Amino acid sequence: MNDYIVRATAADGHIRAFAITSRDTVEEARQDHGTSPVITAALGRLLSGAAMMGAMMKGEKDLLTVQVQCSGPAQGLTVTADANGHVKGFPRVPVVDLPLNEQGKLDVGGALGLGVLSVIKDMGLKEPYVGQIALQTGEIAEDLTYYFATSEQVPSAVGLGVLVNPDGSVRQAGGFIIQLMPFTPDEVVDALEKKITEIASVTEMLEAGKTPERILEEILDGFGLEINDTMEAGFCCDCSKERVSRAIATLSRKDLNDIINDGEGIEVKCQFCNKAYHFDIDELKEMRK
16 A cells, blocks of 8 residues: 555544555646646645545545635645545646745745635535635645634644655655544643644654654554554546546537537546547537537
8 A cells, every 4th residue: 555544533532633645646646737846745735635634524425625726826726535535636837936935945835825725525415515714824734724723613733744856756745634522621632732843744754754653653642542444545536538528518519610610629638637638520520419
């Protein structure tokens, strides 16, 4: 198993925890979209966070979308995850070049700037649940922490990290989400808050060879950690030529006629994975019928 998510509890069920290793997932997204390092880091953090948030959902067909709309040069990111560890996403602008930030790290906050983070949960109800916050730092982990506290009223600690090699490929990627359940004793809250301030960064832990299980052990040592299960995770796009053709078929007859009269086929790319689908004139005429 390469990329995977761990689900766990601690402190007699007062804490629930998730951790992920996601290097292959983020590297696949990087290759699909040709992202520059700072966008690789931004998209990778969001993919990792959304994959864990998807693992929180209960229904097999539940879907979660996390969307960032922002004023910075990145312009925005969109990521979708299901309850089974599958995640996909794309950046609005794949290549952004910025100097490193004051800490000598990739400036994800500078790439995003001011903006809004939206979480849309489609759980098969009449209307999807939508939660929305203003970006706090643009570094994504802090923004998701704020989202959980304000939109879902769940005190949480989110850590996300992506380490990029000099050649632009992904060296490490992963993260954790630690959440406090209602009526958690104050001493547990205080001890956890202290522990969170003492741990190394996500990328440092991954570089030290720590697995998701070991990351949770590092954070929840002394809290009676119980690993409940593990789940494979990966970049997974469900696009197909049939699905794209159904989308094309929704064009007006006039628009289809214009395309056909041009005498050339068309190529349509999936936003999420950048895979190209070609349709020749005969296929377009069949759709027109």
